[in-house]
Amino acid sequence: MTNRLASVLGGDVGAAVLPRLSAAAAAVCGQPWSMFAADAGQIVQAAKRIAALFGSDAIVIVIDAADSESTVEAVRRLAAEGGRPVVPVLPGPVTLAAASDADSAKDVLTAIVEAIGEARPALLLFDESGVAASDLAGMSARKLFNTLRNVTSYFDVPLGIIMAIPDEDAADAALRLKPDAVIAAGTADADFLDHIAAEGPAIGIALSVDGPAAAAAALAATRPLIITTLGGGPDPLPVETMHAFMGAFSGARQP
Numbered sequence: 001m002t003n004r005l006a007s008v009l010g011g012d013v014g015a016a017v018l019p020r021l022s023a024a025a026a027a028v029c030g031q032p033w034s035m036f037a038a039d040a041g042q043i044v045q046a047a048k049r050i051a052a053l054f055g056s057d058a059i060v061i062v063i064d065a066a067d068s069e070s071t072v073e074a075v076r077r078l079a080a081e082g083g084r085p086v087v088p089v090l091p092g093p094v095t096l097a098a099a100s101d102a103d104s105a106k107d108v109l110t111a112i113v114e115a116i117g118e119a120r121p122a123l124l125l126f127d128e129s130g131v132a133a134s135d136l137a138g139m140s141a142r143k144l145f146n147t148l149r150n151v152t153s154y155f156d157v158p159l160g161i162i163m164a165i166p167d168e169d170a171a172d173a174a175l176r177l178k179p180d181a182v183i184a185a186g187t188a189d190a191d192f193l194d195h196i197a198a199e200g201p202a203i204g205i206a207l208s209v210d211g212p213a214a215a216a217a218a219l220a221a222t223r224p225l226i227i228t229t230l231g232g233g234p235d236p237l238p239v240e241t242m243h244a245f246m247g248a249f250s251g252a253r254q255p
Contacts, residue, residue: 004057004253005085005122008224009158009181009202015220015252016057018087018228019209019245021050026236028053043074051084053239054246057253058085058122060228065091065108072112076119085122087228092128092161093144094135102140106147113148117155124152128163129185129206129230133170136163136177145177162206162228171195183226190219202226209233210241213248220252 008016022033028050029036036042043061051059059078063071071088079086090112096105113124126148128136135141145161152159160181165171171192174182181202184193193203204226205216210233219225227249234241 003085005087005226008226009123011224013220013222013224014254015217015225015227015249016204017246017249017253018058018060018226019054019056019242020060020062020089020229020231021047021056022062023209023233023235023237024050024054024239024242027239032236038070040070040073040077043070044077047074047078048084054242056084056246058087060087060089062089062231063112065096065112068112068115072115075116075121079116079119079121086119087123087125088116088121089125089127089162089228092126092131092163093148094131094141095128097144098131102144106144109148110151113151113155113157117151117157120155121157123158123160123181123226125160125162125181125183125228127231128161131163133164133166133173136161137169137173142176145179149178158202160202160204160226162230165189165192165196168192168195175199175201181226183228185230187215188219193219193225194223197223204228206230207245209237209245213245217248217252220249225252 004016025033075088093105158180161179162183165184183204185206197203206228209229
């Protein structure tokens with residue numbers, strides 16, 4: 001299997017498609033993700049089965065920062081197997097700080113990243129799609145990301161951020177956080193993406209799995225692009241919906 005994610009991170013034109021897998025668990029495995037989310041072994045088997053069925057370019061595991069033990073262990077096992085690339089998704093530090101405080105968010109996320117770091121996942125994503133881009137532009141956000149980036153850098157794990165990129169100010173805010181990848185939540189202006197890519201980070205778009213994907217597929221035909229899915233959407237997710245989402249990018253995933 002071609003490692004599309006590594007190719008795109010390395011600058012090759014095309015799409016690496018990384019859908020979140022949990023919503024498809026009921027349709028594929030016969031029970032919702034929540035039924036086996038407390039058992040790392042079951043998470044591993046379910047994630048591999050779902051990823052294989054849809055041919056995703058990575059196994060994407062969303063980690064609940066408040067109850068992370070089983071999913072962290074599953075990420076460690078999957079990454080250690082050395083098969084399909086593994087991409088954990090965590091709530092971003094600004095998102096998490098809004099529900100507690102900056103110090104608590106930093107401590108919780110640092111502990112989780114350290115726990116999975118030795119397994120060297122292919123990419124780690126912080127999801128800040130639910131906060132305004134302006135909340136990521138201040139010094140407090142940069143301090144949080146600096147701390148976490150130091151941890152991921154120690155383990156040589158690329159760090160990405162999912163965030164809204166509605167304008168050039170937001171694109172510049174993303175660059176100041178110095179991630180290895182910036183994933184625009186929802187639709188994204190090609191000029192803003194190219195502005196970010198010119199400074200070094202890989203770029204991508206996070207889409208609703210049941211929304212239109214044609215515009216993102218067209219962008220991926222001319223540039224390296226990571227495609228992932230946003231949280232929410234239909235749950236349980238029909239198999240046909242996920243197949244349609246993956247199929248939209250078939251032309252941009254050729255070796």
